[in-house]
Amino acid sequence: MIQQDSSDYGEWEREILAYRQEFLEKGDSINGSRGLHHYEAIEGWLEQIRDCAFDNNSYIGVPVTTFLALRKESGRAEGIPHIVGNIEIRHRLNPALEELGGHIGYSVRPSERRKGYAVRMLRETLAFARGLGLERVMLDCDADNTGALKTILKCGGVFEKDTLCEYRGKQIRNRHFWISLT
Ligand SMILES: CC(C)(COP(=O)(O)OP(=O)(O)OC[C@H]1O[C@@H](n2cnc3c(N)ncnc32)[C@H](O)[C@@H]1OP(=O)(O)O)[C@@H](O)C(=O)NCCC(=O)NCCS
Known part of the structure; x- marks a missing residue:
């Protein structure tokens, strides 16, 4: 475990930075990581988490x-x-998250994709969400993101609507789903 009160994160820091680097080299964003791509040292990242x-x-x-x-x-x-x-859960929605982002965001390391990790991570996080007392969660993704669409559908996602919105300077068709936890 990372010692949260220590500034010597040692091997964890190397692992996390190597993880981050793999996304940067591929030009991928690290969705659901609380902005790991902004941090060259993990101390500040852990602090804001x-x-x-x-x-x-x-x-x-x-x-x-x-x-x-x-x-x-x-x-x-x-x-x-x-x-x-990595995966994160926002404990409730606000107007910004209702439009883009939803309750849950996630990414799988580029070299570990297509091995079922996204589905496993999402299922575990849905169990955590249930523990928070949520009865349903909203997830969204770019309508062209086949991997994310399939992941959400495999975890019980029910289509709600498509919206047009701006994401990282691009106009995207954002597909909204709900997953019931009851
Ligand atoms: C989307 C993402 C999380 C999928 O992760 P993953 O670990 O590869 O997904 P899984 O292995 O659990 O696959 C789930 C399903 O999607 C399919 N899939 C995954 N990537 C795919 C792709 N690029 N094209 C087509 N299908 C894909 C898998 O085959 C599987 O379906 P199947 O069981 O019917 O074969 C990963 O590509 C990623 O990190 N993308 C960048 C960040 C992102 O888009 N996050 C999601 C939005 S917040």
């Missing part, structure tokens, strides 16, 4: 819980597991 976990401190106005998905590596006796993905 801690801040965002609480209502009063979260800069997006709702509490957010951020997870890393880890795979234990066989043959790697010491050290930390391999990071395969």
Whole structure:
């Protein structure tokens, strides 16, 4: 585990930065990571993840819980597991998230895609959402993002609507889904 009160994150820092680097090299954004791509050292990133976990401190106005998905590596006796993905849950919606973002955002490391991790991560996070007392969650994605569409549908997503919106300077068709947790 990362010692949250320590400034020596050691091997975790190397792993997280290597994870980030893989997205940057591919020109991919790291959806659902609380902006990991902005951080060249993890201390500031961890600090804002801690801040965002609480209502009063979260800069997006709702509490957010951020997870890393880890795979234990066989043959790697010491050290930390391999990071395969990240996922975050916003504990409630606000008008901005209703339009773009929804309750849950996630990414899988480029070299670990098409192995079922996104579906597993989303299922685990839906269980967490149920634990928060949510009865349903909203997810959205670019209507051209086949991987995300299939992931959401496999986890019980029901289509609500398509909207046109601006995302990173591009006009996209944003597809909204709801997943019931009851
Ligand atoms: C979308 C993303 C999370 C999918 O992750 P993944 O781990 O590869 O997904 P899974 O392996 O769990 O696959 C889920 C389903 O989608 C399909 N799929 C995944 N990527 C696909 C692609 N590029 N094209 C077509 N189908 C794809 C899988 O085949 C699987 O369907 P199947 O079981 O019917 O075969 C990953 O591509 C990613 O990180 N993209 C960038 C960030 C992003 O778009 N996040 C989602 C929006 S917030």
